[in-house]
Amino acid sequence: MQILTRSSPWRRLLDNPQRLQINPSILLAPLQEVFADFPEQLDAQEIKPWQLAFVKALQQMDIPAWRISQLISDHNDWLYKETITKSLAEMQANGWGEPPVDFCILQLGSAARHESLLRPDQDNAMIIEDFPVTRYLEIDTWMQHLSEEFTQRLDVAGIPLCKGHVMARWPLWRKPASEWMEQMRLWTAGRSVKKVQLSNIFLDFNPVYGNAELAKKLQEELSQLLPKAQGFLNIMGSLLDDIPVALDSFDRLQASGKDAPHTHALNLKQQGLLPLQSSVRLLSIMQGVRAVGTRERLVALVTRQVLSPEEAEDLTQALNHLQEILLTAQLESLDSGRLADSWVDLQQLTERQKQLLRIDLKLIKSFVRQLRKKFTD
Numbered sequence: 001m002q003i004l005t006r007s008s009p010w011r012r013l014l015d016n017p018q019r020l021q022i023n024p025s026i027l028l029a030p031l032q033e034v035f036a037d038f039p040e041q042l043d044a045q046e047i048k049p050w051q052l053a054f055v056k057a058l059q060q061m062d063i064p065a066w067r068i069s070q071l072i073s074d075h076n077d078w079l080y081k082e083t084i085t086k087s088l089a090e091m092q093a094n095g096w097g098e099p100p101v102d103f104c105i106l107q108l109g110s111a112a113r114h115e116s117l118l119r120p121d122q123d124n125a126m127i128i129e130d131f132p133v134t135r136y137l138e139i140d141t142w143m144q145h146l147s148e149e150f151t152q153r154l155d156v157a158g159i160p161l162c163k164g165h166v167m168a169r170w171p172l173w174r175k176p177a178s179e180w181m182e183q184m185r186l187w188t189a190g191r192s193v194k195k196v197q198l199s200n201i202f203l204d205f206n207p208v209y210g211n212a213e214l215a216k217k218l219q220e221e222l223s224q225l226l227p228k229a230q231g232f233l234n235i236m237g238s239l240l241d242d243i244p245v246a247l248d249s250f251d252r253l254q255a256s257g258k259d260a261p262h263t264h265a266l267n268l269k270q271q272g273l274l275p276l277q278s279s280v281r282l283l284s285i286m287q288g289v290r291a292v293g294t295r296e297r298l299v300a301l302v303t304r305q306v307l308s309p310e311e312a313e314d315l316t317q318a319l320n321h322l323q324e325i326l327l328t329a330q331l332e333s334l335d336s337g338r339l340a341d342s343w344v345d346l347q348q349l350t351e352r353q354k355q356l357l358r359i360d361l362k363l364i365k366s367f368v369r370q371l372r373k374k375f376t377d
Helices: 029-036 044-060 065-093 133-157 177-187 193-202 212-228 230-242 268-286 294-303 309-335 351-373
Strands: 103-108 124-128 174-176 205-210 265-267 343-345
Touching: 029 044, 044 065, 044 133, 044 309, 065 103, 065 133, 065 205, 065 309, 103 133, 103 212, 124 133, 124 177, 124 212, 133 174, 174 177, 177 193, 177 212, 193 230, 205 212, 212 230, 212 268, 230 268, 230 351, 265 268, 268 294, 268 309, 268 351, 294 309, 309 343, 309 351
Parallel strands: 124 174
Antiparallel strands: 103 124, 103 205, 265 343
């Protein structure tokens, strides 16, 4: 069984979409049509319909949902880069000048893991190169203005502002490199649930613009700090109990009660993907793994002999299947004039789909339970 795979050439597809040249072929015809209409304007009226057409073209080419998720994330990466570039150009035109120091914009959460589907909101942060405290007002004002500019442009482009304020425009998520490390030391020093929750938001990060060495150095330092923070890890493990999979005590599929749009609705992100992603993150932190994506973390855990290849393959296939179900549900919602969200209608699934979903959720439930035991034995 092989889970170590080479990087796909498809991941180069969106490096420069305006100048993409595709040799004519039957296979790539759906993409040719989509890229011929690549939008000129960075607004939701053009970008979001294009992204939807892009996803449907990929489906037409039999690209699996997990790869489509990566390509959606790649497109969102490109949107970040474009909006930040345009924001910098506008600031310079308005007399703000060049950036006073280096900086790095980070994506957080599913965007950082490259596991986004069709309606991610903004989760981002900023690392600023360390500077003398006497320049704080000058430099932070400059970076705050940039953050407000690019996050607003992203909102216009169809990646909404985060309702929880997890964005670089807020001071909590915009700091010099040394302050980020000090912040993480404080967050991991005790057993505060709130600090662990904030850390969980931040610990899946990936540089999308700027000096990536700032992010690399922080990741290296965190990989040394976090495995030693036993009290912090204990609380992180206990929080897995707050995100149970969508199975009842008899391991039957269970619709979500709270905030569900109807009685047969299951929040597959909250009660399927999130328990899997969170538990893999925790196990990776314990082992000092620096990878961010769930698949990459599973591979790293195999190479460290923490998981067997079979265990990692099963969890990877469960992730793939859950993404496929959720992407299909999102496309059906959009085609019906509704918003893409995290809800799946159990009545719309076939019996076979329900059985496979139940198998996947049982696997995730067992994995989470085994991980929790490490903190209770």
